[in-house]
Amino acid sequence: MASVDIVSVRKAFGATQILHGVSVPIADGEFVVLVGPSGCGKSTLLRMIAGLENISAGEIRIGERVVNSLPPKARDVAMVFQNYALYPHMTVAANMGFSLKLRGTDNREIAARVDKAAGILGLTPLLERYPRQLSGGQRQRVAMGRAIVRDPQVFLFDEPLSNLDAKLRVAMRTEIKELHQRLKTTTVYVTHDQIEAMTMADKIVVMHDGRVEQMGAPLALYDRPDNLFVAGFIGSPAMNFIKGTLVINGQPTFKSDGGATIKLDKAGAADGARVILGVRPEHLAVTPDGIDATVLVVEPTGSEILAVVKMGDQEMQCLFRERLALTPGQSIRIAPQPGMTHLFDEASGKRIA
Structure with missing residues (x-):
């Protein structure tokens, strides 16, 4: 060796x-x-x-x-x-x-x-x-x-x-x-x-x-x-990416170009910075406090359900391990699990620490 x-x-x-x-x-x-x-x-x-x-x-x-x-x-x-x-x-x-x-x-x-x-x-x-x-x-x-x-x-x-x-x-x-x-x-x-x-x-x-x-x-x-x-x-299904702006006003918030807002644990960049938020499909959950989305496609595999949803003008993949009764056209509310988002600089593509 x-x-x-x-x-x-x-x-x-x-x-x-x-x-x-x-x-x-x-x-x-x-x-x-x-x-x-x-x-x-x-x-x-x-x-x-x-x-x-x-x-x-x-x-x-x-x-x-x-x-x-x-x-x-x-x-x-x-x-x-x-x-x-x-x-x-x-x-x-x-x-x-x-x-x-x-x-x-x-x-x-x-x-x-x-x-x-x-x-x-x-x-x-x-x-x-x-x-x-x-x-x-x-x-x-x-x-x-x-x-x-x-x-x-x-x-x-x-x-x-x-x-x-x-x-x-x-x-x-x-x-x-x-x-x-x-x-x-x-x-x-x-x-x-x-x-x-x-x-x-x-x-x-x-x-x-x-x-x-x-x-x-x-x-x-x-x-x-x-x-x-x-x-x-790295990761399958692939990570979802959403373009938007960082808002620093008390708790850091990501505001997507489509108008959705997602609260963040940390910022790592200045107020008004153009960023891309990444969230893996398995880290999205159905929750009453989430963002409005419409189910487009449902793909059950037995142990998991892969769903494609539309949040504003953004299509996203969600991977649910619960047996949710989802149908195309259904309205649901989704949000990232706490601490499970990633921020990247829009211009360079580099991770924001």
């Missing part, structure tokens, strides 16, 4: 800048998830750690070694791709042990490592099967087993669950997390799915347009997003 330090890394394809001085410290044994929308640079960064892309500037260290100029095979990392990339003419056992065979490892050592990895992943009964005889989840486990047998310092995962159905993705998330807890190997995991990031990571790195917007523990990003992008990206 080893730490990974990404220091002021830049990547350019000709005149096009892809990564703009990205720095990410990854501790030995840490599970770090790079998350962001398509095109944010997260997969490019992962490939640079693996040695599959050259670095335009900056430095990547694995353990004590600077690996900028090292070929992939010399970096002691193992990568699991979105595409399983299994050899169709080889058995599961042969696929898992192939990289060791290329190294010239003794056959008995290969067999021992393959058996051990198969036991960890529940693949022992499948070792003599071929990829065409496996389900999608089983193929992904074989790809993970192929990485495990190498006993690398760092695991790299590039959206490994994207090809699986929703139920299997949930199961595989648990398996990968359990695998990390057992092996304690430093892991860098790329995904565009923020639910994967929240449920699996020790540390999340939110990327956007080739820059790091924020990094930290999952609940830290959820509770205190640094800016509008992180606030809107």
